[in-house]
Amino acid sequence: MSHIENFRKKFHIDQKADLRNALVAVDAIYEANRIATEYLSEIDPSDAKTGFRIHSLLNLLGRIFEHSEGMLVAISTGSPASAEALSRIVVEGSINVMYLATIGNPSTLIQFFRSWLNEHERKLGEWKETIKGESYADKVSAMIDERSDFIQSLGLYVDKIESQSLIDPCDRNTEWPKSLFKRFEAMGRKTDYYESYHRLSGASHLTGEDTLLWLISLEMPIEQKIKMAKEAWAYSTMMSRIACTFFVDAAAACVIGYGRSSNEDLQKLKQSLGRSVQSIAKEAGVPH
Known part of the structure; x- marks a missing residue:
C-alpha cells in the first residue's frame, strides 16, 4: 500500500477526495519517519545513557510525526487555518529535536x-x-x-x-536554551524563525491579520473575495509543505547523529518538498 493510500485509509478520508495536493508531503513525512524509526530502532546502545537518548528521540520524533499527519489531514479536508496552527507545532518540535540530536547530548x-x-x-x-x-x-x-x-x-x-x-x-x-529563538539561532536557522515559525502565529494565536483582511474584503466584489480565499488556501498548503521539510530535517538529524552516512533518500525527500513549495508559491501570493 502506498503512503497516500495508507494515509487515506488511516484517517477515513473519502475515496472521492482529491489528495493530490498532499501527495508529496505525505510521502515525505511517512518515508522520513520510516527511515528514522527503523534506523534508530536497530541500534544496540553501548550504554544506558545512549539508550535513554535514542528512546527519547524516537518518542519525540513520533509525536511530531503525529502532528504532521494531523496537519495534512486538516489541509486535505477543508481546515487550512487548523493546518497552519499544526504547522507551527511541527516546526517548533522539529527544531527542538534537531537541537537535541545535533548539539545536545x-x-x-x-x-x-x-x-x-x-x-x-x-x-x-x-x-x-x-x-x-x-x-x-x-x-x-x-x-x-x-x-x-x-x-x-x-x-x-x-x-x-x-x-x-x-x-x-x-x-x-x-x-538547553530556554528561548526557542536561541535554539533556532544555535542551529544556524535564525531566518527560519521569522520566515516560517513566526509567520505561522496568526492561526495559533488568533491574531488580527485574518480578521482585518476579512473586514477589508467585505467591500470587494465576489470575484476578488474568491481570489483572496484561493490565495489564502494555497498559502496554508505551502506552509504545511514547508513544515514537512522541517520534519524531514529532524529525522535526518537523528540518524546522522548516530552515524548514518548515506542519506540521499532523505535529501531527495527534501528536494521533492522544495519543488512542491516552489510550484505553489505564486498561487500563495509569494512575491517573485
Whole structure:
C-alpha cells in the first residue's frame, strides 16, 4: 500500500477526495519517519545513557510525526487555518529535536525534561496562590497538590535516569536554551524563525491579520473575495509543505547523529518538498 493510500485509509478520508495536493508531503513525512524509526530502532546502545537518548528521540520524533499527519489531514479536508496552527507545532518540535540530536547530548535531554518540570511546578504554585481566599480554594488546592505530587514524582524519575545512566552535568556548549529563538539561532536557522515559525502565529494565536483582511474584503466584489480565499488556501498548503521539510530535517538529524552516512533518500525527500513549495508559491501570493 502506498503512503497516500495508507494515509487515506488511516484517517477515513473519502475515496472521492482529491489528495493530490498532499501527495508529496505525505510521502515525505511517512518515508522520513520510516527511515528514522527503523534506523534508530536497530541500534544496540553501548550504554544506558545512549539508550535513554535514542528512546527519547524516537518518542519525540513520533509525536511530531503525529502532528504532521494531523496537519495534512486538516489541509486535505477543508481546515487550512487548523493546518497552519499544526504547522507551527511541527516546526517548533522539529527544531527542538534537531537541537537535541545535533548539539545536545544525554545531559541536554535531562535539562530539557527539568526545564518543563520546573516551569510546570512554578505555574502550579502561581495558580494555588491566585485562588487563596476563594470559596473553592480548598477543593482546587487539593487537585493542585495532587498534580504537584505527580510532577515531583516525574522529577525523581529524571533524577534516577541521570544517576543510573551516569549522565554528566550539562556544560555551556550543550545546555538547553530556554528561548526557542536561541535554539533556532544555535542551529544556524535564525531566518527560519521569522520566515516560517513566526509567520505561522496568526492561526495559533488568533491574531488580527485574518480578521482585518476579512473586514477589508467585505467591500470587494465576489470575484476578488474568491481570489483572496484561493490565495489564502494555497498559502496554508505551502506552509504545511514547508513544515514537512522541517520534519524531514529532524529525522535526518537523528540518524546522522548516530552515524548514518548515506542519506540521499532523505535529501531527495527534501528536494521533492522544495519543488512542491516552489510550484505553489505564486498561487500563495509569494512575491517573485
